[in-house]
Amino acid sequence: MRKTTRGVRYAVALIALSLVAAACSSDSSSDTVPTDTVAPVPEVSYPTNLADCANVTYDYTTPASTSAGMTVTYDIAPEAVWEDGTPITAADFSATWSASLNTPGSITTTGYDQITSVEAGTSDKQVVATFKSVYAPYKTLFFPLVKAAALSNTSDASADFADFLGYSARPYKMKSWSPSQVVYVPNDNYWGTDKALTKKVVMVPKADSDTEIASIKAGEVDFIYPQYYGGITEAVAQDDITSKVTFGGDYEAFYFNQKCGPFADPIFRAAFSMSIDREALFQQIYIPISDQASLLECGPIVPGPYCAGDEFTGSFDATGAETLLTDNGWAKGSDGYWAKGGEAAPAVRWTINTGNTRRENTQAYLIPLLQAAGFNVAADNCDAACYFQQRLPALDYDMAMYISTAPPDPGYLTNAFVCDQIPTAANGNIGQNSQGWCNAEASDLLHAADAETDTTVRADNIKQVLRLMAADHVLLPLFQFPKSGFWRTDKVGGPVDGELNNYTAFRNFDQWTDVDGDGQIVIGAEQWPACLNPITECANSSWMVWTSAFVVSPGVWATTNDGGYALTNLVTGEPVVTVL
């Protein structure tokens, strides 16, 4: 039937050999670890040339502690037990500390790296954590608390919890997990009064927003918690579906990468930032989403005790931007774009995740205006995985726009904005300072805030940092983003809207009731955890912790709807903090 000619065979063989030869001769650079060759330059260097980005280094030394340290003593409730009835003890606190600090790929070591020991006190129901220095955000630690007996190795928990999170000290425990659903059933050994009210809670992935909406309208899921957008209330509207829209810790902002690229030049960055009319943008993009919204003026934090509320007010000054540039030797070239010494500034790569209509609309609105103002801006977008997992962590962008979720304690600002958290070869490429912002004064203030027990002084420190951010044009805050929950009133009841704006979102579902009597409550999840390990980088997603770790893990403190912390029944009373 089929005869292969000799010529064809030779040709195929030749091509194959060529490919093999090409592969053999390929260099190994493609999969080597990207390393920054740190040149020993005496001062901060801010190249505008992208190729030099890897050589950036920061001349900043983390301030030495001024205190002798502190201890925090926790008294665990005598009746507090895990799902198998074994008591929760100091060993679980110690294991959580060790695993968080030592596991390769730990999602955060912040705070845990300030602890020198975690030991049992007068009994194994008392925990004494000793810190090198005063650590103000100590309430953020030991949550999620992990069961020591569930860890195979407290120095490296990365191989644990691959597809099951079997421990629990909360009203529900996990019965099964798969890529299709996670099933929770009541934890019979839970000691609290807020026991589970429904036989079964099931969470299912609903990644596609049309399917998510169709599912709740068809009654296949009882509750959804979608990212809010203008028109979603109308899209979900149905007689037996109710909703609540509220404001929590989510905020959206523009970020400018200062490590390298055009915004490494502080004058150019300032002029660019001053040329963005946030109020006009707000009217164009955000008012259609929520007419109750107001422009966010705080910075990378939502309104509250740590923000005066006017830090970024008056950021738009187009005339001032022109004057700033011309006074510093910039002039518009024949193409209408700003240039200095006859050399045009590099084009600004504005990166967002493709498919996000709001961000694409923002680009469509703003790019022509910025171009008319003399800035050569172009969209340089990629999909969500590429954007959030590659471009942002690698600081491979000039301008970005995304939503962050602020936890109640401002300690997260240290992770995200101090000099020593900019990923470089010198610090092993760790840190979440994805803006590359290094202001020594601000870094000192943030470190000092972390070591400050006086909440007023701490708040003052944070407010000063926000003003420094505004002065340095690190970012432009835009909008405190609404949180929205939709649920079927014929299927689920109780305090469904009770914690929608909480950092831990709908964690109170143990108090929801099964109205239709089908024996279960079904929650649709917009994102699905690819893994369940609460210690590792896996947990770097709100949905991951909402659907797994937060459900089963206890903590000394719980976050409150008003952005604070409240003690839980894990302990008998307020932990005792002693400054040494």
Add this chain to the structure above:
Amino acid sequence: MLRFIVRRIAWAIPTLLLVTFLVYVALRLGTNPVYSFLRANPRATPDKIATYKELNGLGNNYVVGYLNWLRHFVTFDWPRSIKGSREVFPALKDALANSLRLGLAATFVGIVIGLAIGVFAALHAGGRRDVAVNTGAFIGISIPPYISSILLQLLFAVYWSRWFGHTLFPTSGVYPPGHEGFNAILMLKHMALPIVVVAIQIIAVYSRYMRSSLLDVLNSDYMRTARSKGISERRILIRHGMRNALIPVVTVAAIEVGSIVGGLIITENIFDYPGMGRYFLTAFGDGDFPLMMPWMVIIVASILLFNLIADVTYAWLDPRIRLE
């Protein structure tokens, strides 16, 4: 025939090796697997990095690296996924089973209905019924899966639930939320809408193939000869017409089934169906090399296998063809 099959299998092995090698090189160049690992494990120790590179064959030399990966692959010493550090085989096996179930069911339904419609149209060529079939086929081909999916979800789930208090066919998943264990009825109910979405396109395409193929056969000389011998029209159609008209159709069908193993990415995504398409999208998004390589091997192997099946079926349908 047997000799042909053995020879084809013998050829398939080097082809499989060559293609998987090219895929291996492409994935290393395109996704930088070591960087993906470090992104998920930013403080991985040198020992951990070395183990990951060794298990995945990520040494500096691509040929040595590929052979190293191949050794681990064929001995079932598969590395765990980057994200979640999970075993790869169970997830891949489940995804493959789900995609095969959906793909084969949709293909079977689509081809059977498509062929029947094609025969009907050919027998009434030029008439109003033929025009109706052609128009329907064009509409079917023109409706993209993401439109038909949403329309079907609205009709059989959202509005049906509003009218009758319950959905007729669910919008997503393999089973209803909370169900554990195997239940064929529930599974079929959940697969109904995705099967229809995929089958619409197949019906449209195969009715067109069958119509034109059968028209060619019906107008051929040997059919005229058969009629002149006085053989009944029904026997002519079934024994001579259908069998010969099916030859090109079967070839296309076998190749298409091979490609279905790769997953129906759009349909699986819209219906939250955990098949091979969803598996690959997730793995690719995470740059998860240990998940992607076995997926690629299965795709290549299935395409080779179904090409072989196409050739064998071709010969079986037409005895004049000699597989030499």
